[in-house]
Amino acid sequence: QVQLVESGGGLVQAGGSLRLSCAASGRTFSGHTMGWFRQAPGQEREFVGFISMSGGSTYYADSVKGRFTISRDNVKNTGYLQMNNLKPEDTAVYYCAVARALGFVTTRDMYAYWGQGTQVTVSS
Numbered sequence: 202q203v204q205l206v207e208s209g210g211g212l213v214q215a216g217g218s219l220r221l222s223c224a225a226s227g228r229t230f231s232g233h234t235m236g237w238f239r240q241a242p243g244q245e246r247e248f249v250g251f252i253s254m255s256g257g258s259t260y261y262a263d264s265v266k267g268r269f270t271i272s273r274d275n276v277k278n279t280g281y282l283q284m285n286n287l288k289p290e291d292t293a294v295y296y297c298a299v300a301r302a303l304g305f306v307t308t309r310d311m312y313a314y315w316g317q318g319t320q321v322t323v324s325s
Contacts, residue, residue, distance in 0.1 A: 203227040203299050203314040210295060210319030217287050217323070223280040223297030223316060231255075231275035234300040236312055237282045239293035239321075248307045251300070252280065260305070265291075287323045294318040 209221040223235070236251035250261040252271040259271050270283040280297055298312035306312065 203230065203233070205297050205299065205314055205316035207295065207297050207316040207319040210321045212322045212324065213287055215288055215323055215325050218283070218285045219287065219321060220284070221282040221295055221297075221319060221321070223282075225278045225280070225299070230278040230299070234303055234306055235271075235273060235280045236298045236300060236306060237271060237280075238296045238298060238309065238312075239291075240296070240318075241293040244293075246296070246309055248309075249282070249295070251306055254303065260307070284321070287321075289323045289325045292321060292323050294320050 204226045206224045213219055234251055234253055237249040238246050239249050240246040248262050249265055250271045252259045252273050256273045268286045273280040296318045297316045299314040300306040300311055301313045
């Protein structure tokens with residue numbers, strides 16, 4: 202089992218920045234790819250990006266590429282999502298998750314453990 206707790210959400214104006222954190226406990230965090238997803242009201246949960254277990258590789262959805270950066274600190278068992286130049290369409294509940302396997306993990310079913318989510322609201 203892996204327990205995940207997100208934090209750092211809030212209200213920010215368009216063009217602003219936020220950094221989300223994902224604190225992990227339980228099984229070894231460093232042995233898993235970690236991903237971020239988001240879900241806006243009335244919409245499906247969508248993939249944001251992932252980072253490999255070593256932190257050496259990242260991949261992002263086109264909608265956030267160049268604005269969002271995923272990182273991790275395996276000593277602290279914590280992952281991060283740095284969000285810059287935020288837009289109103291980024292408003293959603295953001296979730297971190299740990300993947301079932303390594304590789305190119307971009308869909309919900311590829312992730313075994315999820316946090317409870319943190320709300321991000323971007324005002325125009």
